[in-house]
Amino acid sequence: MNTHTPAILPNEPSNETLQEWDRVHQLHPWASMDDWQGYDNMLVDCAEGIYLWDGDGKRFIDGPGGMWCVQIGYGRGEMADAIAAQVRKLAYTSPFTNTTQPSAVLARKLAEMAPGDLNNVFFTTGGSTAVDTALRTMHFMNNRLGRPEKKIVISREKAYHGSTYLAHSVTGKEREKSRFDIEKRLVRFLPDVNPYNRPEGMSVEAWCDEKVADLEKIIAEVGADRIGAFIAEPILSSGGVIVPPPGYHKRTFDICKAHDILYISDEVVTGFGRLGHWFASEDVFGIQPDMITTAKGLTSGYLPLGACIIADHVLERCASPDDPTLFSNGYTYSAHPVSCVAALTNIEIFEREGILQHVREVTPVFQGRLRALKDRFPLVGDARGMGLLGCVDCKAPNFAAEKRLGQMIDDACEEKGLLVRPFANMAVFSPPLIITAKQIDQMFDILESALEKVSAQVA
Numbered sequence: 001m002n003t004h005t006p007a008i009l010p011n012e013p014s015n016e017t018l019q020e021w022d023r024v025h026q027l028h029p030w031a032s033m034d035d036w037q038g039y040d041n042m043l044v045d046c047a048e049g050i051y052l053w054d055g056d057g058k059r060f061i062d063g064p065g066g067m068w069c070v071q072i073g074y075g076r077g078e079m080a081d082a083i084a085a086q087v088r089k090l091a092y093t094s095p096f097t098n099t100t101q102p103s104a105v106l107a108r109k110l111a112e113m114a115p116g117d118l119n120n121v122f123f124t125t126g127g128s129t130a131v132d133t134a135l136r137t138m139h140f141m142n143n144r145l146g147r148p149e150k151k152i153v154i155s156r157e158k159a160y161h162g163s164t165y166l167a168h169s170v171t172g173k174e175r176e177k178s179r180f181d182i183e184k185r186l187v188r189f190l191p192d193v194n195p196y197n198r199p200e201g202m203s204v205e206a207w208c209d210e211k212v213a214d215l216e217k218i219i220a221e222v223g224a225d226r227i228g229a230f231i232a233e234p235i236l237s238s239g240g241v242i243v244p245p246p247g248y249h250k251r252t253f254d255i256c257k258a259h260d261i262l263y264i265s266d267e268v269v270t271g272f273g274r275l276g277h278w279f280a281s282e283d284v285f286g287i288q289p290d291m292i293t294t295a296k297g298l299t300s301g302y303l304p305l306g307a308c309i310i311a312d313h314v315l316e317r318c319a320s321p322d323d324p325t326l327f328s329n330g331y332t333y334s335a336h337p338v339s340c341v342a343a344l345t346n347i348e349i350f351e352r353e354g355i356l357q358h359v360r361e362v363t364p365v366f367q368g369r370l371r372a373l374k375d376r377f378p379l380v381g382d383a384r385g386m387g388l389l390g391c392v393d394c395k396a397p398n399f400a401a402e403k404r405l406g407q408m409i410d411d412a413c414e415e416k417g418l419l420v421r422p423f424a425n426m427a428v429f430s431p432p433l434i435i436t437a438k439q440i441d442q443m444f445d446i447l448e449s450a451l452e453k454v455s456a457q458v459a
């Protein structure tokens with residue numbers, strides 16, 4: 001049990017000192033390079049359930065659920081015990097030459113959970129390496145099949161697939177502002193699929209037709225013989241919780257199948273209960289991808305782990321009995337036994353507590369409160385989401401003010417004890433999946449008072 005009172009021992013650095021060391025020495029992901037030593041990141045001290053406490057002992061509802069990952073909530077003693085027991089028993093062994101009980105059991109479990117013939121699990125260190133593995137598998141397969149030119153990846157504007165060279169290359173979000181090199185020759189991006197951005201007067205059905213036509217057009221332009229894969233998040237999460245129009249996934253999937261283009265479903269966010277199912281691809285969107293990438297909720301954020309789950313029919317095409325070739329992809333911490341135990345214990349908790357069912361039950365409360373914001377606040381241009389994923393997309397009279405709206409909402413929410421994930425003019429939510437209907441109401445009550453404040457500020 002956490003005490004929630006920050007205990008500073010005599011020789012421990014003060015909160016101010018810690019933040020100073022952080023500012024001067026720690027470079028955070030996606031930091032602004034104009035001001036990387038000038039920003040105070042929140043010092044988080046401890047957490048339990050859906051709450052976390054800062055260094056001064058102030059409590060917050062964790063609206064983003066860490067980074068879309070803390071599905072079972074914080075402070076689970078059972079997770080701590082299972083992790084500690086595995087550390088004592090076997091902290092590490094090489095995945096290149098050995099296997100372990102936790103990794104073998106977890107691989108079997110994931111194969112059971114995944115749709116169709118997705119029976120083969122390659123463990124990685126997180127989401128980016130899972131995406132890398134999926135794309136490298138496509139490279140390997142097409143080289144093996146003697147069609148080395150079939151490598152181009154089709155991705156989408158606003159997609160986020162990770163921060164390795166390859167995963168970043170297929171990331172659409174903020175691409176135009178990146179000073180990192182990316183592999184431009186191997187990627188094509190489809191335009192925005194967000195129904196909110198469709199031209200005035202256009203129906204959602206017509207928008208879906210247009211988005212499907214975008215894919216057909218690019219295949220016609222580039223040539224299916226040069227396109228290896230289509231990579232898609234079922235919901236573009238970091239890009240602003242963009243839910244493509246109904247029917248989009250099935251139609252794009254069918255087009256990929258018709259052209260022998262591998263369909264990679266990036267379920268790093270949508271997997272593990274976020275939409276009330278282990279995976280959303282089949283159960284929510286009716287498709288059986290060729291590969292699924294997962295991470296985050298796989299361990300509920302207790303330890304790093306990712307996986308690329310590959311269909312039998314893909315691996316069969318990678319095999320070459322007459323000319324055996326190594327699949328030279330892998331990480332020192334692939335299938336880490338302690339991370340695999342964390343994932344198995346996480347899954348046990350999901351099953352015992354009926355968390356998937358719980359998500360389906362509280363989703364109407366979450367989505368109902370979310371959508372009501374649009375009617376109540378002229379500031380809110382769109383309030384969209386699915387399952388326990390939501391985004392408030394705001395508009396202001398001028399662009400400069402609009403870009404700051406997410407941060408302004410975050411600041412106003414923080415004052416009242418709620419964390420949100422700000423991004424430009426948006427505030428995004430993906431709370432721990434154990435959140436109750438009452439806590440959802442508390443979260444939206446705070447958000448509404450924050451929106452009142454920000455509406456007055458920008459009026």
Ligand code: PLP
Binds near residue numbers: 160162
């Ligand atoms: N894919 C998606 C859809 C993601 O949202 C993320 C991270 O947010 C990643 C991949 C990368 O995962 P990681 O940060 O674990 O490398």
